[in-house]
Amino acid sequence: MTGPASGPVPNSRAAGAAFIFKKSLISALVALVLFSLMIGIRTEAGSTGQLIYWTRLPELATMVLTVFFGSIVIELLRQWWGPVTTIRIVPKPIARGLAVARRGVAPVLLIFTFLVPVIFYNQRYILDLGILVLTYVMLGWGLNVVVGLAGLLDLGYVAFYAVGAYSYALLATNFGLSFWICLPLAGILAALWGVMLGFPVLRLRGDYLAIVTLAFGEIIRLVIINWQSLTGGPNGVSGIPRPSLFGIPLTPGDDGLAARLGIEFSPTHRIVFLFYLILALALLTNWVTIRLRRLPIGRAWEALREDEVACRALGINTTTTKLTAFATGAMFGGFAGAFFATRQGFISPESFTFQESALVLAIVVLGGMGSQLGVALAALAMIGGFELFRGFDQYRMLVFGIAMVLLMIWRPRGLIGHRAPTIFLRHSQAISSDLVKEGAG
Amino acid sequence: MSSSVPILAVDHLMMRFGGIIAVNDLSFSVERRQITALIGPNGAGKTTVFNCITGFYKPTAGAIRLIQDDGSEMQLQRLNDFRISKLAKVARTFQNIRLFPGMTALENLMVAQHNALMRASGLTLLGLIGAPSWRRAEVRAVDLAKLWLDRVGLLDRADEAAGNLAYGDQRRLEIARAMCTEPALLCLDEPAAGLNARESAGLSELLLSIRADHATSILLIEHDMSVVMEISDRIVVMDYGVKIAEGSPQSVRDDPKVIAAYLGADENEAVAVMETGT
Numbered sequence: 001m002t003g004p005a006s007g008p009v010p011n012s013r014a015a016g017a018a019f020i021f022k023k024s025l026i027s028a029l030v031a032l033v034l035f036s037l038m039i040g041i042r043t044e045a046g047s048t049g050q051l052i053y054w055t056r057l058p059e060l061a062t063m064v065l066t067v068f069f070g071s072i073v074i075e076l077l078r079q080w081w082g083p084v085t086t087i088r089i090v091p092k093p094i095a096r097g098l099a100v101a102r103r104g105v106a107p108v109l110l111i112f113t114f115l116v117p118v119i120f121y122n123q124r125y126i127l128d129l130g131i132l133v134l135t136y137v138m139l140g141w142g143l144n145v146v147v148g149l150a151g152l153l154d155l156g157y158v159a160f161y162a163v164g165a166y167s168y169a170l171l172a173t174n175f176g177l178s179f180w181i182c183l184p185l186a187g188i189l190a191a192l193w194g195v196m197l198g199f200p201v202l203r204l205r206g207d208y209l210a211i212v213t214l215a216f217g218e219i220i221r222l223v224i225i226n227w228q229s230l231t232g233g234p235n236g237v238s239g240i241p242r243p244s245l246f247g248i249p250l251t252p253g254d255d256g257l258a259a260r261l262g263i264e265f266s267p268t269h270r271i272v273f274l275f276y277l278i279l280a281l282a283l284l285t286n287w288v289t290i291r292l293r294r295l296p297i298g299r300a301w302e303a304l305r306e307d308e309v310a311c312r313a314l315g316i317n318t319t320t321t322k323l324t325a326f327a328t329g330a331m332f333g334g335f336a337g338a339f340f341a342t343r344q345g346f347i348s349p350e351s352f353t354f355q356e357s358a359l360v361l362a363i364v365v366l367g368g369m370g371s372q373l374g375v376a377l378a379a380l381a382m383i384g385g386f387e388l389f390r391g392f393d394q395y396r397m398l399v400f401g402i403a404m405v406l407l408m409i410w411r412p413r414g415l416i417g418h419r420a421p422t423i424f425l426r427h428s429q430a431i432s433s434d435l436v437k438e439g440a441g
Numbered sequence: 442m443s444s445s446v447p448i449l450a451v452d453h454l455m456m457r458f459g460g461i462i463a464v465n466d467l468s469f470s471v472e473r474r475q476i477t478a479l480i481g482p483n484g485a486g487k488t489t490v491f492n493c494i495t496g497f498y499k500p501t502a503g504a505i506r507l508i509q510d511d512g513s514e515m516q517l518q519r520l521n522d523f524r525i526s527k528l529a530k531v532a533r534t535f536q537n538i539r540l541f542p543g544m545t546a547l548e549n550l551m552v553a554q555h556n557a558l559m560r561a562s563g564l565t566l567l568g569l570i571g572a573p574s575w576r577r578a579e580v581r582a583v584d585l586a587k588l589w590l591d592r593v594g595l596l597d598r599a600d601e602a603a604g605n606l607a608y609g610d611q612r613r614l615e616i617a618r619a620m621c622t623e624p625a626l627l628c629l630d631e632p633a634a635g636l637n638a639r640e641s642a643g644l645s646e647l648l649l650s651i652r653a654d655h656a657t658s659i660l661l662i663e664h665d666m667s668v669v670m671e672i673s674d675r676i677v678v679m680d681y682g683v684k685i686a687e688g689s690p691q692s693v694r695d696d697p698k699v700i701a702a703y704l705g706a707d708e709n710e711a712v713a714v715m716e717t718g719t
Binding site: 303 | 543
C-alpha cells in the first residue's frame with residue numbers, strides 16, 4: 001500500500017499495487033477452488049460402468065492464471081475509469097451530436113424496418129428473423145404496459161400469447177373463421193383471461209404477484225396439454241389456415257394474389273405479407289400505448305407504479321386501474337399469439353413455456369422499463385443478437401449471458417433509462433431513472 | 442346552507458389495534474369553511490384519526506359523517522378509501538410526502554384530476570380517437586393545474602420531476618395536488634414539518650387564501666404552534682387517544698390540561714407553572 005506521501009492518491013478507490021495483487025490473488029484462489037473440480041478432473045463412465053477419471057492440470061492452470069491477470073486488468077480499468085457515479089463532462093458539440101443521434105434512432109429504425117423486405121427480398125433467413133424480432137417487439141410492447149407502466153411484475157405473460165394462439169387456431173380449424181375475424185376475438189379472449197388473472201392477484205404485491213403470475217402461465221400450459229379433446233394435447237393443432245389479404249389468398253392458384261396481379265407466384269410473397277402484417281400489429285400496439293400514456297388511464301398506471309397509497313388518496317380506483325393494465329397487456333399478447341399461430345400453421349404447448357415469459361420480461365427490463373424505443377432495441381438485441389452468436393456454437397448461451405450481465409452493470413435501468421413526460425407546459429425534460437419507481441407489485 | 446352546520450362530524454370514534462386503543466371515544470366536528478387544527482403530543486392518535494377519516498383504516502366503532510353543501514350526509518366509515526376522495530370529496534396529504542417522484546409537477550396535478558378526466562375521455566375511448574370534447578376537457582384540466590402551480594409558486598418548475606423539487610416545494614406541490622381534486626374537505630397531515638420559518642409563513646398564507654377563495658374546509662395536524670395559532674379557527678387537542686380540549690386558539694393555549702399534556706406534568710403542577718410564569 002502506498003502512503004499518501006509516496007504518490008498522488010486521487011481518491012479512496014485508487015489503491016496501490018499491493019492491494020490489486022491481493023485482490024487478484026483472492027480471485028485466483030476462488031477460481032482454483034471452483035475449477036479444480038469443474039475443469040481439473042474429468043470423469044467418464046468406462047465400458048463396464050466403472051469410473052474413469054483423469055486430471056487436466058494445464059487447463060486448470062490456464063483458467064486460474066486467466067482469472068488472476070483478468071482481475072488485475074479489471075481493477076486497473078476501474079481505477080482508470082473512476083467511481084461509478086462520476087459525472088463525465090462531455091464536450092458540448094459531441095453532446096449535441098449525441099442528442100440529435102438519439103432523437104434520430106427511432107425514425108431511422110422505423111424506415112429501415114419498412115425497407116427490410118425490399119432490401120433482403122431474396123434472403124428468406126433474414127425475413128424470417130425479422131418476423132421473429134417483430135413478434136417479440138410486439139410482445140415486449142404489450143408486456144411493457146403491465147410491467148413498465150403499471151409496475152406489476154408479470155412472469156406469466158406467455159399465457160396470453162398461448163390464449164391468443166389457441167383462440168385463432170381452434171376458431172379457424174373448427175368453425176372456419178377467417179384470420180381477420182379471429183384476430184380481434186383472440187385479443188378479446190386474451191384480455192378476458194387477463195382480467196381473470198387480475199382479480200385474484202389484486203391484493204398481491206412484488207414477489208408474491210410474480211409467483212402467482214408464474215403459476216398462472218404454467219396452469220394455462222398444463223390445461224392445454226391435458227385437455228386433449230379440445231386442444232389436441234401435446235400433439236398441438238395443425239393445419240391452421242394462412243391469412244389472406246382481405247379475402248385474397250396468397251396461393252399459386254388462379255384466385256391467388258399473384259394471379260390477380262398478373263405476376264409470377266413466389267412463396268416469398270407470403271413471407272413479405274407476414275412481415276408487414278406483424279409490423280402493422282406491432283405499430284398498432286405502439287400507437288395505442290403511446291396514446292394511452294397521455295390519457296388519464298395511462299397516467300393512472302404510471303401513478304400506480306410510483307405510489308399506490310397516494311393514488312387511493314386521490315380517488316383513483318386502483319382495482320379497475322390494475323385490471324385495465326392486465327387486460328390491455330393481455331390483449332396485445334393475444335394479437336401476437338394469433339399472428340404466431342397463422343405464421344407457423346402449427347402450434348403446440350411447447351411454444352408456450354416459461355422461457356418465453358422470461359425472454360419477453362428480459363426484453364422489457366433490458367430495454368428500460370416503460371420505454372417504447374428501449375423495448376424495440378432490446379428485442380432486436382436479444383433475438384437478433386442471439387442469432388449473431390450462432391457462430392460461437394456451444395458457447396452461445398455463455399457469451400450471450402455475459403453480454404447481458406455486462407449490459408446490466410453498465411446500464412442498470414435498461415438501455416433507455418429515462419422517462420419522457422406525458423405532458424409539458426414549456427419544454428419536455430427527460431426524467432432521470434433514479435427518480436422513477438419500478439413499482440412494488 | 443348556514444355556516445353553523447359542520448362539514449365533518451366525528452362521533453364516538455374508536456380505533457383499536459390488537460390490545461392497543463389508539464383512539465377512544467373521540468368526538469369533534471370540523472366547521473364549514475374554517476380551519477380546524479388537531480394537535481397533541483407524539484403518539485396521541487392524530488394520524489390514526491386522519492387515516493380513519495380518509496378511509497385508510499376502518500374504525501372499530503363510531504361514525505364519521507360528512508355533511509355536504511346540500512345537507513345530505515355520507516357515512517365515511519362505510520366507504521372504501523378511494524371512494525372517500527371520489528364521492529365525498531375529501532382530499533389528504535401525508536406526513537411523509539407521497540408525490541409521484543418520477544412524474545413532473547404538472548403530471549402530478551393531472552393525475553389528481555383522474556376521475557373528472559376519465560369521464561371526459563369517455564372511459565378512454567373518446568380520448569383514444571382524440572374527440573374534440575376530450576381535448577377541451579384536457580385543456581381545462583391543464584388550466585386548473587396551472588392555476589394551482591401558480592398559487593403555490595411552482596409554475597416555473599411545472600416540467601420538472603416532482604422528486605427533484607426542494608423539500609418545501611414538494612410540500613406545497615402535495616397541497617396543490619390535493620386541491621386539484623376540488624375537495625370539500627382538505628386534510629393536511631403536518632404540512633409545516635421540515636419547513637423553515639419563512640416557508641412556514643408562506644404555508645400559513647396559502648392555507649388562509651384557500652379558506653378565503655374556495656369552498657374548502659381544512660382540517661390539519663400540526664406541531665408547529667406558530668402556524669397553528671396563527672391560522673386555526675378552532676383547535677382540538679388529543680392525548681393518549683382521547684380529546685382533552687377543544688376551542689379557540691386562545692382558550693386552548695391557556696388550558697392547563699393542554700399544557701400538562703405537552704409538558705408531561707400533571708395538571709396541578711402545570712397550573713402552578715403557569716401561575717409562576719405569568
